[in-house]
Amino acid sequence: MTATTTDTPPPEVRDERVAKVGLWRRLLLKPEFGSLIGALVVFVFFATQSTVFWHANGVANWLDPASTYGIMAVVVALLMIGGHFDLSAGVQLGTAGLVTAILTTEYNLVVWVAMLVSLAVCLGLGFLNGYLVIRTGLPSFIITLSTFLMIQGLNLGLTKAITNTVSVGGIDQEPYFNGPEKIFASQVTLFGQKYYIAILWWIVFTIAATYVLMKTRFGNWIFAVGGDETSSRNVGVPSSRTTITLFMVVSFAAWFVGQIYLFRLTSIQANAGFGFELIYIAAAVIGGCLLTGGYGSAIGASVGALLIGMTSQGIVYAGWNADWFKFFLGAMLLLAVLTNQIVRKYAEQSRR
Amino acid sequence: MTDAQQQSTPEPGGPTSATSAPLLEIREISKFFGSVISLQDISTTVRAGQVTCILGDNGAGKSTLIKILSGVYQPDHGQLLMNDEVMTFSTPRQSLDAGIATVFQDLAMVPLMAIWRNFFLGSEPTKGWGPFQRFDQEMAKRVTRKEMLDMGIDIRDPDQPVGTLSGGERQSVAIARAVHFGAKLLILDEPTSALGVKQAGVVLRYIVQARDRGLGVIFITHNPHHAYPVGDRFLLLKRGKSLGDFAKSEISRDELTRLMAGGAELEQLAHELDREGEGRSKIGAELAEEVKSLPTG
Numbered sequence: 294m295t296a297t298t299t300d301t302p303p304p305e306v307r308d309e310r311v312a313k314v315g316l317w318r319r320l321l322l323k324p325e326f327g328s329l330i331g332a333l334v335v336f337v338f339f340a341t342q343s344t345v346f347w348h349a350n351g352v353a354n355w356l357d358p359a360s361t362y363g364i365m366a367v368v369v370a371l372l373m374i375g376g377h378f379d380l381s382a383g384v385q386l387g388t389a390g391l392v393t394a395i396l397t398t399e400y401n402l403v404v405w406v407a408m409l410v411s412l413a414v415c416l417g418l419g420f421l422n423g424y425l426v427i428r429t430g431l432p433s434f435i436i437t438l439s440t441f442l443m444i445q446g447l448n449l450g451l452t453k454a455i456t457n458t459v460s461v462g463g464i465d466q467e468p469y470f471n472g473p474e475k476i477f478a479s480q481v482t483l484f485g486q487k488y489y490i491a492i493l494w495w496i497v498f499t500i501a502a503t504y505v506l507m508k509t510r511f512g513n514w515i516f517a518v519g520g521d522e523t524s525s526r527n528v529g530v531p532s533s534r535t536t537i538t539l540f541m542v543v544s545f546a547a548w549f550v551g552q553i554y555l556f557r558l559t560s561i562q563a564n565a566g567f568g569f570e571l572i573y574i575a576a577a578v579i580g581g582c583l584l585t586g587g588y589g590s591a592i593g594a595s596v597g598a599l600l601i602g603m604t605s606q607g608i609v610y611a612g613w614n615a616d617w618f619k620f621f622l623g624a625m626l627l628l629a630v631l632t633n634q635i636v637r638k639y640a641e642q643s644r645r
Numbered sequence: 646m647t648d649a650q651q652q653s654t655p656e657p658g659g660p661t662s663a664t665s666a667p668l669l670e671i672r673e674i675s676k677f678f679g680s681v682i683s684l685q686d687i688s689t690t691v692r693a694g695q696v697t698c699i700l701g702d703n704g705a706g707k708s709t710l711i712k713i714l715s716g717v718y719q720p721d722h723g724q725l726l727m728n729d730e731v732m733t734f735s736t737p738r739q740s741l742d743a744g745i746a747t748v749f750q751d752l753a754m755v756p757l758m759a760i761w762r763n764f765f766l767g768s769e770p771t772k773g774w775g776p777f778q779r780f781d782q783e784m785a786k787r788v789t790r791k792e793m794l795d796m797g798i799d800i801r802d803p804d805q806p807v808g809t810l811s812g813g814e815r816q817s818v819a820i821a822r823a824v825h826f827g828a829k830l831l832i833l834d835e836p837t838s839a840l841g842v843k844q845a846g847v848v849l850r851y852i853v854q855a856r857d858r859g860l861g862v863i864f865i866t867h868n869p870h871h872a873y874p875v876g877d878r879f880l881l882l883k884r885g886k887s888l889g890d891f892a893k894s895e896i897s898r899d900e901l902t903r904l905m906a907g908g909a910e911l912e913q914l915a916h917e918l919d920r921e922g923e924g925r926s927k928i929g930a931e932l933a934e935e936v937k938s939l940p941t942g
Contacts, residue, residue: 513758513769516755516758516762517767520755520756524753524754527753528753530767588757
């Protein structure tokens with residue numbers, strides 16, 4: 294059998310093995326493809342249920358939750374592509390808002406300084422998450438579940454100890470409030486309809502994340518570390534640095550969104566952000582991220598957030614009880630995961 | 646084949662009397678792990694544009710030898726010489742910097758990533774400056790295609806994930822990558838062992854291609870049928886010892902096969918099986934038959 298290998302194996306044309314990949318399959322192979330279709334379906338569905346849904350007023354209304362979910366979903370997607378979870382992403386957002394609010398209202402720090410301290414705290418938490426994951430080699434699910442619980446406890450405990458209530462308010466009475474308010478919570482009028490500036494930030498985050506992921510060395514490392522950490526380390530990818538950076542990016546976004554909530558509402562609850570972490574993960578998965586890492590898209594996660602935003606408001610417009618939102622979210626997630634799986638199998642079969 | 650260049654017939658273990666210095670000379674290398682002798686007095690040479698095959702069964706010490714060459718282990722005795730210069734590799738990095746690229750069995754590739762992303766993984770070319778520095782993707786794709794073309798593979802679609810490539814193609818990507826990043830000496834760790842007959846043939850062709858591009862190649866295998874067609878030099882290992890270091894002109898394919906198969910051991914086995922009862926005598930007879938058919942070395 295093996296003796297068939299002669300000194301010069303006959304030349305063969307191997308091109309026929311590279312199947313032609315049509316435009317349709319190419320589209321199907323894009324991780325964000327499923328979420329785009331899903332978003333379209335959800336939009337059409339709710340548009341038929343209620344005319345307000347697709348009028349400027351309604352659009353502004355569902356773009357708003359989509360934007361804050363979206364900023365987080367994008368960075369959570371980066372982390373997931375890098376092979377990790379951050380269950381503390383939601384409560385860190387609470388921490389970010391609380392630190393800024395408490396430092397300004399209780400300790401009379403200038404609001405800008407308080408924001409910087411808050412940023413430092415968040416980046417520290419992100420570093421801690423990443424460092425623990427790297428050093429212990431434990432699944433990030435467990436590490437961040439512990440930090441999630443601890444941060445949640447700290448948010449509640451410290452806020453109560455300092456303010457004797459579970460919420461901090463009155464930041465709009467502080468000097469220099471208008472500056473950050475402009476950045477994080479102002480509204481822009483477009484064709485007679487007011488939109489929150491967070492929508493703009495959402496777009497910026499999506500573009501930046503997509504650029505980093507697709508066009509830079511660091512993006513290549515994210516895919517590599519999530520796809521096969523040992524292999525990537527063997528060829529010289531700084532995998533620990535990549536992972537820690539990703540966790541810190543998530544924390545940075547949590548800080549950013551925390552400020553958006555704080556300056557928009559001028560107060561913040563001690564349990565702010567609790568439960569959001571799963572919505573971010575859901576958005577990333579709907580957007581085509583694999584739970585095992587190494588595959589996914591920032592745009593997809595962004596569209597996933599859009600889909601979730603549309604659903605959360607669409608249910609209200611359609612005149613249903615808002616309690617149904619979670620059911621729809623779960624159903625969409627399941628549907629997205631199943632479609633993604635089928636689509637990927639179908640699309641990759643042709644390439645064997 | 647470049648048999649004409651096989652001018653000298655060095656004694657196993659002795660220094661070569663070649664006209665030019667070999668790319669790599671392994672001189673009486675020994676490695677011990679505690680009381681276990683993993684390698685003892687192993688010598689061979691690798692020349693630029695030639696393939697040295699290292700053959701041996703499991704436990705022969707092939708892996709230890711690769712790890713010494715790639716800087717993972719340090720030898721307890723003996724020397725490594727590159728172009729007549731004594732080298733010490735205390736880390737894999739030093740070995741890489743000296744131009745020794747090892748393609749391990751797991752290939753160090755990420756299956757879900759595109760070929761070109763894998764090709765440059767860890768050594769991405771960049772363009773632009775400061776915060777606008779970005780991965781030069783056009784160049785990466787172009788170079789990947791070109792390097793693969795040079796190996797005789799036309800990848801029309803560099804965006805194809807490596808996971809969808811066949812084993813042989815993956816191997817070729819790993820080899821092309823090593824060549825591109827300046828390897829002078831390529832070490833291939835059992836590149837054909839997990840492959841089918843046809844795929845193995847494809848990989849053998851890449852080995853020839855790498856050789857023709859002027860690289861020295863060390864091809865580790867336990868299959869003499871794979872080694873003989875491409876090899877210029879054969880080092881046979883058995884239980885950490887050298888069974889011989891032959892130029893191609895000194896050994897025939899059948900002798901190589903016989904040495905590898907351990908002809909004497911097979912005879913012994915046939916004998917034993919013969920003795921152990923009626924039921925097994927048939928197997929024994931067949932084995933004995935097979936041993937006889939092998940030419941005596």
